[in-house]
Amino acid sequence: MASPDRWPEIRGIAYGGDYTPEQWPREVWREDVALMRVAGVNLVSVGIFTWALLETREGVFDFAWLDELLDLLHENGIAVDLGTPTASPPAWFFAEHPDARVVTRDGVTMGFGARGMASHSSPAYHAAIVRIASALAERYGSHPAVVMWHVHNEYGVPVGEDYSDHSVRAFRVWLREKYVSLEALNTAWGTTFWGQHYGEWDHIGAPAAAPSVVNPAQRLDFARFTDHQLRACFRAERDAIRAHAPQPVTTNFMANQSWTTDLWAWAGEVDIVSDDHYLWAADPEGEIGLAIAADLSRSVGGGKPWILMEHSTSAVNWQPRNVAKRPGELARNSLSHLARGADAILFFQWRASRSGAEKFHSAMIPHAGTSSRVWREVVELGAALGRLDEVRGARVAADVAILWDFESFWAQDLEWRPSVELSHAERIRTFYERLWRDGITVDFALPGHDLSSYKLVIAPAQYLLSADDAAKLTRYVEAGGTLVVSFFSAIVDENDAVHPGGFVAPLREALGVVVEEFLPLREGARHAVRWDGSTSATLVADAWQEDLVLDGADVLATHVDGPGARKAAVTRHAHGTGHGWYISTRLDAAGLRTVMSDVYADAGLSPSGLPDGLELVVRRGDGADYAIAINHRDDDVPLAVSGVELLSAQDVDGELVVPAGGVAVVRTPLPHSGGGGSAKSGNP
Ligand code: GLA
DSSP states (O other), X not given: OOOOOSOOSOOSSEEEEEEOXXXXXXXXXXXXXXXXXXXXXXXXXXXXXXXXXXXXXXXXXXXXXXXXXHHHHHHTTOEEEEEOOTTSOOHHHHHHOGGGSOBOTTSOBOOSSSOOOOOTTOHHHHHHHHHHHHHHHHHHTTOTTEEEEEOSSSTTSSOOOOOSHHHHHHHHHHHHHHHSSHHHHXXXXXXXXXXXXXXXXXXXXXXXXXSSOOOHHHHHHHHHHHHHHHHHHHHXXXXXXXXXXXXXXXXXXXXXXXXXXXXXXXXXXXXXXXXXXXXXXXXXXXXXHHHHHHHHHHHHHTTSOEEEEEOOSSOOSSSSSOOOOOTTHHHHHHHHHHHTTEEEEEESOSBOOSSSTTTTSOOSBOTTTTSSHHHHHHHHHHHHHTXXXXXXXXXXXXXXXXXXXXXXXXXXXXXOOSOTTOOXXXXXXXXXXXXXXXXXXXEEEOTTSOOTXXXXXXXSSOXXXXXXXXHHHHHHHHXXXXXXEXXXXXXXXXXXXXXXXXXXXXXHHHHSEEEEEEEEXXXXXXXXXXXXXXXXXXXXXXXXXXXXXXXXXXXXXXXXXXXTTTSEEEEEEEETTEEEEEEOSEXXXXXXXXXXXXXXXXXXXXXXXXXXXXXXXXXEOSSEEEEEEEEOSSSOEEEEOBEEEXXXXXXXXXXXXXXXXXXXXXEEEOGGGOSSOBOOOSOO
């Protein structure tokens, strides 16, 4: 059966969450569906951790309870995202196949009693996942409640890499396919270093813990292999489903919270992208990390619909300090996802579990029941989303792309790098945060993508860059693009081998610089940077300086002190009809404000002019724009906009006040369609 690649049959914006009725008696099921109707829930994910209930022994199925549940949901107009339960194989599976258990890098064989898949390379696990997925699809492929399929749960979490014998054997097969000859593998891995040369395929192992640092190229290939094996598991289930069922298939990603899977490749395999996002409680501005995850989910899909599969109504239970969401935060978080393209807002989970490891996790129905603030906000949100049907499918357009490359992250995260301060997550967040505060919407992209539609491309952490991709970025600049490259980019090729000719050499033409030597700073050291661009200022930076050699670039900032004193810190180079910027030190988001304002001028971009903390994103529909505003501030903010505010159904003529902590969705006619409305961002 062909991939449907379409939105499931659900009305409007989907609303609901993970539903685990298997934890509750039947009378609670009836109360649940009644309350779902009160809350406006129209989609629930079921069955995700129910393998032991569905297949009680190998090949022996009990579908009676699920038949009853799906019928009940359907009778109440609630659609189902049906899970395959393969993220938690039953006890009988591990008892019969002890060799299918995951082995850690340190050689520990994982026990039973939690959750987490078996070895991705175990033949018994493969057979078992195809059996259960096929049985479910055969039985429920034509059930009217089922509108989509939810394969597995968060591939790569809690276990991704596996060092079992099955995995080692599969790794050798994968390597033979990739390299064909041992000579090619030895060259790519640089095995002359520390005498690691291989004479037999069977001598190659997984990069398990060893007396010292294991060959980084081997580890990078093992990360690629792990991603490949996990995807093979997904494909096996998806294809088993497609053989019997027509509904779209997804699996829930963890964009920006797990790096084990290459979501660019995964998004090509699913019909609908779905993401789970949880705020990082230690971050007082978690909404910025949320926006990164949402923009990444949209970007990897490349135009496919995407849904927020899970987030929390309040606190989670797995962080060191699980901070509860404050009044209104649930709606703000939900609307931020929606603003960035999500067409479904779902939670983990519907009803809080009384037992088990997640009993302190919030839910749509908390332990306090329906006489609670959280429940009231859940009902309010359901009503609000019910007024936004027309927003579904409206697109988000961005003028800026930030490079996000999982392979580069895998390589950079290995040991023995020049400084522990070199974090791709930190650099991406800092650049993204600057753009978020400036009200500029961002896509994420790979360096090899066609970037020609973007006015500005930022490479905050492109440690691994192939010569081919460097040539593409160079052509992007030549053709008039503005490229900003941050330090520790374009350092190694696809085998984690240093590019010859000095660091950043593959981008020398585009940037007009090359790095002779890294000058990492001691912990806590801060230094001054003299900025002489269109304005003059002294900026503060830390962690990193470089001995930068100019090859045509203009110097816009200079290190005042530190080992790089008097050397160039920020440069700009005219190449073709575009400009290549290089920032060789760690400026914070405030320091970047000054530099980026000149970058924006090169790229023809303008900040929104809105006060910091007023998030505004526009979705473009067929006949109208939707300006979605989320006010994270403690004061009301006036917004220059005209149209109809959909949550209140009020006309807006020129100015809308977005209340402190509040949200608004304004339909504004498209500029060319007449009608007098406008979707300007900015203060009146
Ligand atoms: C993940 C899982 C859920 C649940 C939540 C808790 O996203 O998919 O099953 O464990 O975390 O936050």
